Amino acid sequence: MFLIYCPYCKATREEEEFHNAGEAFIARPADPEAASDEEWGDYLFMRKNPKGWHWEQWQHAAGCGRVFAVKRHTLSYRIAGSWTLAAGKALFLQEGGV
Amino acid sequence: MSDALFQPYARSPLDPLDLAGQAVRPSPENGAWANEVRLLAYLTLRGDSADPAYARAVRTVCGLSLPDAGRYVSGVAGVLLWRSPNECLLLTSRRQAASLRVALVEAFAGLLAEVVDQSGGLTTVYLAGAEQVTVLRHMGGYDFGSLEPGQAIATVFGKTAAVVMRADAHGVHLIVRRSFAAYLWALLARSARPYAFTVGRLPAAGTDPVLCLQEGATVLDRQDRVAV
Ligand SMILES: [Zn+2]
Numbered sequence: 176m177f178l179i180y181c182p183y184c185k186a187t188r189e190e191e192e193f194h195n196a197g198e199a200f201i202a203r204p205a206d207p208e209a210a211s212d213e214e215w216g217d218y219l220f221m222r223k224n225p226k227g228w229h230w231e232q233w234q235h236a237a238g239c240g241r242v243f244a245v246k247r248h249t250l251s252y253r254i255a256g257s258w259t260l261a262a263g264k265a266l267f268l269q270e271g272g273v
Numbered sequence: 274m275s276d277a278l279f280q281p282y283a284r285s286p287l288d289p290l291d292l293a294g295q296a297v298r299p300s301p302e303n304g305a306w307a308n309e310v311r312l313l314a315y316l317t318l319r320g321d322s323a324d325p326a327y328a329r330a331v332r333t334v335c336g337l338s339l340p341d342a343g344r345y346v347s348g349v350a351g352v353l354l355w356r357s358p359n360e361c362l363l364l365t366s367r368r369q370a371a372s373l374r375v376a377l378v379e380a381f382a383g384l385l386a387e388v389v390d391q392s393g394g395l396t397t398v399y400l401a402g403a404e405q406v407t408v409l410r411h412m413g414g415y416d417f418g419s420l421e422p423g424q425a426i427a428t429v430f431g432k433t434a435a436v437v438m439r440a441d442a443h444g445v446h447l448i449v450r451r452s453f454a455a456y457l458w459a460l461l462a463r464s465a466r467p468y469a470f471t472v473g474r475l476p477a478a479g480t481d482p483v484l485c486l487q488e489g490a491t492v493l494d495r496q497d498r499v500a501v
Contacts, residue, residue, distance in 0.1 A: 183358055184426070185342050189414045191429045237434035238427045239342075239357035 304404035304468030314370030320386030330380035347482035401444030411464035
């Protein structure tokens with residue numbers, strides 16, 4: 176079980192209250208009409224699936240209902256922290272995330 | 274069909290269980306007792322809590338400031354619970370609900386805010402007794418012992434979710450969807466069976482901000498209510 180901090184409820188709660196909502200900060204092609212099939216396919220289906228630190232989206236489904244960003248290590252399951260999507264994205268870009 | 278046959282009446286979600294018929298005066302031997310707080314009114318208020326105009330509109334109509342995360346405030350209009358940064362739930366009496374809704378709609382004019390009457394969709398179960406926290410621990414994973422008067426949080430109970438609100442040292446309220454009310458009641462009654470569970474008669478008067486919203490309830494002392 177994870178204990179996850181919700182930045183909206185400002186409380187640490189059990190994983191049971193949350194839903195994982197996949198990889199965070201996947202950039203949608205700016206002009207979908209102009210995107211090639213490969214670009215669009217990557218956007219829809221291809222995920223990083225790293226062994227290491229991973230930026231994820233979690234929804235506090237049973238609590239406030241909000242989606243936020245969590246940085247989690249996929250091997251050790253350690254959680255570096257939780258942020259609102261805006262705050263998390265800023266940090267993600269700072270780390271050189273793409 | 275004759276119009277005389279059409280006599281609509283409000284049926285609370287747990288009415289089919291006839292809790293009123295089973296209710297007894299709880300004794301200290303009953304480690305846990307519960308009952309449904311029937312037919313309250315529930316208004317969902319949506320708006321950005323960071324917007325001062327929205328907060329002002331709510332305060333003007335309800336006389337309540339917006340609650341902080343995980344908390345509730347109460348007053349004459351009822352109990353205002355925090356649900357998310359842009360959503361609050363107002364528990365009030367059916368008597369006051371219609372006029373409050375109209376006043377809120379007027380006060381929200383020009384704002385990105387709305388009020389939705391969810392009275393048909395929710396109900397409240399009151400749980401009391403010396404073993405109430407033990408019973409809650411059987412039902413869900415939240416640290417229920419840490420819940421203090423003034424706090425209201427939503428968490429998972431088995432296959433459903435509910436809001437748990439600690440009114441005072443005497444008891445807690447569980448606010449649940451109508452469709453899951455029977456499930457939550459069954460889970461509660463089963464979890465509480467080892468503690469001499471009984472269906473208890475709700476006090477008709479008191480300082481509990483939710484119980485005093487019941488039909489015919491008399492309020493002993495409004496000053497004692499939790500104001501946060
Ligand atoms: Zn939350």
